[in-house]
Amino acid sequence: MMQGPTGPATSVATTSPVLRIGGVGKRFGTFTVLDDCSLDVAEGEIVTLLGPSGCGKTTLLRCIAGFWDADSGSITIDGQDMARVPVNRRPVGVVFQSYALFPHLTVARNVGYALRMQGVPRAEAARRVAAALETVSLTGFEDRYPAQLSGGQQQRVAIARVLVMEPRVLLLDEPFNALDAKLRGTMQVELRQLIKSLGLTSIFVTHDQEEALTMSDRIAVMRAGRIEQAAPPDEIFDRPATAYVADFIGSSNFWPSLVADGRVSLPDGQSVATGLRGAVRVMARPHNLQIAPPAAGPWQGRVAFQRSVGPLVEYHVETEGGDAMVKVVAMRRAQDRGFADGTAVSLRIVDPALCAVYPA
Amino acid sequence: MRAFRHLSLSDALGIGLILCVAVFSLLLLVAPSIIVVMISFDTRAFVSFPPEGFTLRWYAEVFEQGELVDAMLNSLQVGLTVTLLCILLGVPTALACARGRFRGTTALSVFVLVPHMVPGIVLGVAVLFAGALVGVSPSIWLQSVAITVFILAVMVRTVQSRLVRLDPALEEAAANLRATPFQSLRTVTFPLLMPAILAGAVFTFVEGFDNLSVAIFTHGFRDRPLPVELLALVQYTSSPLVAAVSGVQIVLAIAALVAVSLSIGLDNVND
Numbered sequence: 195m196m197q198g199p200t201g202p203a204t205s206v207a208t209t210s211p212v213l214r215i216g217g218v219g220k221r222f223g224t225f226t227v228l229d230d231c232s233l234d235v236a237e238g239e240i241v242t243l244l245g246p247s248g249c250g251k252t253t254l255l256r257c258i259a260g261f262w263d264a265d266s267g268s269i270t271i272d273g274q275d276m277a278r279v280p281v282n283r284r285p286v287g288v289v290f291q292s293y294a295l296f297p298h299l300t301v302a303r304n305v306g307y308a309l310r311m312q313g314v315p316r317a318e319a320a321r322r323v324a325a326a327l328e329t330v331s332l333t334g335f336e337d338r339y340p341a342q343l344s345g346g347q348q349q350r351v352a353i354a355r356v357l358v359m360e361p362r363v364l365l366l367d368e369p370f371n372a373l374d375a376k377l378r379g380t381m382q383v384e385l386r387q388l389i390k391s392l393g394l395t396s397i398f399v400t401h402d403q404e405e406a407l408t409m410s411d412r413i414a415v416m417r418a419g420r421i422e423q424a425a426p427p428d429e430i431f432d433r434p435a436t437a438y439v440a441d442f443i444g445s446s447n448f449w450p451s452l453v454a455d456g457r458v459s460l461p462d463g464q465s466v467a468t469g470l471r472g473a474v475r476v477m478a479r480p481h482n483l484q485i486a487p488p489a490a491g492p493w494q495g496r497v498a499f500q501r502s503v504g505p506l507v508e509y510h511v512e513t514e515g516g517d518a519m520v521k522v523v524a525m526r527r528a529q530d531r532g533f534a535d536g537t538a539v540s541l542r543i544v545d546p547a548l549c550a551v552y553p554a
Numbered sequence: 555m556r557a558f559r560h561l562s563l564s565d566a567l568g569i570g571l572i573l574c575v576a577v578f579s580l581l582l583l584v585a586p587s588i589i590v591v592m593i594s595f596d597t598r599a600f601v602s603f604p605p606e607g608f609t610l611r612w613y614a615e616v617f618e619q620g621e622l623v624d625a626m627l628n629s630l631q632v633g634l635t636v637t638l639l640c641i642l643l644g645v646p647t648a649l650a651c652a653r654g655r656f657r658g659t660t661a662l663s664v665f666v667l668v669p670h671m672v673p674g675i676v677l678g679v680a681v682l683f684a685g686a687l688v689g690v691s692p693s694i695w696l697q698s699v700a701i702t703v704f705i706l707a708v709m710v711r712t713v714q715s716r717l718v719r720l721d722p723a724l725e726e727a728a729a730n731l732r733a734t735p736f737q738s739l740r741t742v743t744f745p746l747l748m749p750a751i752l753a754g755a756v757f758t759f760v761e762g763f764d765n766l767s768v769a770i771f772t773h774g775f776r777d778r779p780l781p782v783e784l785l786a787l788v789q790y791t792s793s794p795l796v797a798a799v800s801g802v803q804i805v806l807a808i809a810a811l812v813a814v815s816l817s818i819g820l821d822n823v824n825d
């Protein structure tokens with residue numbers, strides 16, 4: 195994993211973080227919204243906060259931007275504690291979920307807003323506005339009002355508006371929510387490439403796991419105010435730290451089991467080593483299972499349901515003794531028709547080392 | 555007219571009914587003004603309808619009568635003072651009610667409404683007596699203040715309802731984009747509130763210009779406002795002179811509305 199071509203994971207360890215979130219807590223009345231959240235974001239890294247609705251993603255973002263004060267913990271940017279720094283002095287740019295474009299100002303004046311507030315000389319401001327608009331390919335739209343733009347164009351104005359002030363940290367709260375599904379896909383790739391080319395340190399919020407996998411160098415999976423795991427997408431996917439993460443990202447199969455002599459036996463007769471003791475839950479990804487015609491083996495079943503997902507076929511297999519359906523993903527095969535519903539099949543785990551073991 | 559061919563009878567009846575109601579309510583609103591304007595051109599020296607003949611004599615007389623011109627100028631002054639006071643007091647009050655994080659914002663927004671609920675006559679008498687108690691006698695200023703108290707709620711409510719509909723993220727965005735709280739107010743909140751403030755200004759100006767109930771007890775002895783002057787006038791004469799004064803008022807009102815709608819249309823000129 196560490197020797198990947200882009201290598202964002204390596205840079206994490208070597209340079210000191212731009213943004214450091216240390217044990218941040220936040221409560222509303224007696225309700226704890228954020229509980230001891232810690233996260234370091236390195237120079238140029240895109241970290242995604244991913245979690246179900248209401249888990250505190252926006253709250254953490256608002257604490258970083260300074261709209262709300264954290265009750266405990268600290269937030270530092272480039273080593274400077276942000277606690278006493280007011281919103282308008284934080285080196286942070288926020289792209290709001292609603293974009294929050296100023297409806298009474300033209301695109302050019304929206305984008306130039308921060309520069310006017312800072313008293314940047316006119317000529318320089320005009321040059322920087324033009325550059326920012328060019329970056330987001332909106333040259334020629336200077337004199338339009340936000341109401342005269344499409345959703346995608348509005349999003350790009352919102353991005354240009356914060357780029358122009360060259361923030362140290364870019365915060366994006368579900369910026370694709372207002373866009374239709376098709377546009378979303380292309381905008382995700384474009385936005386990631388744009389942020390990467392500018393080398394901006396970013397935190398990106400979403401509750402869509404595919405979006406998180408597309409956008410991020412690292413994903414921080416949140417659950418009820420806590421960060422469960424923060425790791426590169428591959429690692430989150432292949433080695434989820436908790437059963438919750440495994441369940442939340444991608445699809446997964448779980449079996450209850452018992453540890454004996456430091457090993458857990460798998461349904462197909464193989465076994466995997468673990469440091470845990472007693473009752474455990476074992477997880478295997480559907481693509482780590484192999485479906486085959488019935489053969490001698492301990493793990494037999496019957497195809498109950500199947501569906502095509504692009505080039506893949508997902509089988510739901512009913513197994514003897516198992517209560518839940520086992521999900522298997524296989525490549526769609528051109529020659530034969532695969533396994534029809536009702537066919538008897540046998541199952542096998544391809545790589546036992548990729549199975550994860552969690553406390554029950 | 556193809557669209558109408560397929561209308562069922564009940565649809566046609568429904569549309570006809572809506573049209574009738576619309577025309578009727580328009581007539582109800584406009585007819586009195588039209589009647590007044592028609593009467594103001596009547597050649598006869600008493601109010602009667604329909605008018606006979608056409609003359610500008612009553613309009614000439616309005617501007618020859620010193621008291622009427624003075625009364626108009628007084629009312630103009632009251633109207634402008636009330637509007638100014640309402641903007642200065644009402645906009646911050648609305649901001650406090652809608653955005654304030656301190657306790658009592660609800661109490662404040664109810665409290666502002668109270669004077670508006672009291673009958674104007676009662677408020678006028680109360681202000682008169684309260685003024686006497688602290689040694690302030692009736693004057694154009696006391697009248698202006700009393701009407702401001704009476705009508706402030708309209709400005710506050712107009713601005714407040716616009717404020718709560720504003721996306722709070724706009725002000726947060728301004729702060730994030732390096733604006734100080736004051737800059738954010740000046741460049742974002744205030745321009746976006748402008749249409750509401752102008753609408754409120756029209757209401758409060760008209761009230762200041764036109765109010766009789768509060769004014770009758772609080773106006774200065776030498777500074778009679780127009781409504782009080784007109785009340786005196788209709789008690790002694792029944793000439794179309796009164797109608798001519800109204801005619802002047804109607805022209806002024808239309809001019810003000812046109813000016814306001816033009817300026818709302820141009821509010822993009824703002825920073």
Ligand SMILES: Nc1ncnc2c1ncn2[C@@H]1O[C@H](COP(=O)(O)OP(=O)(O)OP(=O)(O)O)[C@@H](O)[C@H]1O
Nearest residue numbers: 222227245246247248249250251252253254400401
């Ligand atoms: N002003 C507030 N007062 C009280 N509770 C709040 C307030 N704002 C948010 N909360 C609560 O805090 C929790 C976290 O909210 P937050 O907006 O951070 O969630 P989120 O992860 O961004 O969810 P979503 O994906 O729906 O945007 C929620 O349970 C919410 O009800």
Ligand SMILES: [Mg+2]
Nearest residue numbers: 251252253367
């Ligand atoms: Mg949110």
